[in-house]
Amino acid sequence: MPVSAKICGLSTPATLDAAVAGGASHVGFVFFAPSPRNVGLDLAAGLAARVPAQVRRVGVFVDPDDALLDAAVAAGRLESIQLHKTAPERVAAIRSRLRRDTWAAVAVKTRADLDAARSYAGAADRILYDAKTPPGAALPGGMGLRFDWALLDGFRHPLPWALSGGLDPANVAEAIARTGAPLVDVSSGVEEAPGVKDPARIGAFLGAVTRV
Numbered sequence: 001m002p003v004s005a006k007i008c009g010l011s012t013p014a015t016l017d018a019a020v021a022g023g024a025s026h027v028g029f030v031f032f033a034p035s036p037r038n039v040g041l042d043l044a045a046g047l048a049a050r051v052p053a054q055v056r057r058v059g060v061f062v063d064p065d066d067a068l069l070d071a072a073v074a075a076g077r078l079e080s081i082q083l084h085k086t087a088p089e090r091v092a093a094i095r096s097r098l099r100r101d102t103w104a105a106v107a108v109k110t111r112a113d114l115d116a117a118r119s120y121a122g123a124a125d126r127i128l129y130d131a132k133t134p135p136g137a138a139l140p141g142g143m144g145l146r147f148d149w150a151l152l153d154g155f156r157h158p159l160p161w162a163l164s165g166g167l168d169p170a171n172v173a174e175a176i177a178r179t180g181a182p183l184v185d186v187s188s189g190v191e192e193a194p195g196v197k198d199p200a201r202i203g204a205f206l207g208a209v210t211r212v
């Protein structure tokens with residue numbers, strides 16, 4: 001089964017085009033003002049128009065309100081909603097109201113953190129395992145942090161899932177081999193600076209995934 005890849009935090013036509021050309025299955029647009037990858041509605045609309053039918057547009061949010069979701073879904077023509085720091089009941093309500101493929105991010109540092117994934121069964125369509133960022137960090141994701149992949153050994157995933165956190169062109173093949181991830185997600189590992197994606201690194205990441 002081929003492994004799918006999401007390139008997250010895209011904010012320019014050139015890097016979006018590199019993700020599409022390299023075979024990304026998903027492209028992510030961040031709607032979170034403190035992020036260096038935040039896209040406004042106009043930018044999201046322009047980027048969304050470049051995405052071909054076979055690639056899914058994912059909006060990335062941190063416990064969003066309905067007004068932001070509605071505006072972003074319309075502007076970015078979002079097919080999937082990725083929710084960080086959002087309680088299961090709220091994830092379920094968003095999924096029910098928007099009727100979109102809905103991902104719940106689970107922040108992982110210890111094995112006990114994985115228990116949170118179970119609470120999203122019936123509420124979300126997919127779990128995104130991501131590295132837990134330190135207390136007080138400005139962002140709950142996109143910080144290039146990795147968690148111990150061995151924590152996933154033997155874990156019974158309650159939903160379809162994806163792996164993220166500190167992935168890059170050099171380690172993604174090992175990550176897939178080690179965890180069996182069906183979908184991998186990257187942001188800072190394909191950047192030259194926070195929020196500045198590098199088309200060559202995007203191509204290298206997707207090439208490494210394709211060769212698995």
Ligand SMILES: O=C(O)c1ccccc1NCC(=O)[C@H](O)[C@H](O)COP(=O)(O)O
Nearest residue numbers: 008035141142143144165166186187188
């Ligand atoms: O990327 C951001 O700036 C961001 C901001 C707020 C919430 C989530 C965010 N990113 C989520 C992602 O999907 C990232 O791809 C994931 O955390 C992995 O990031 P990285 O470790 O930098 O590859």
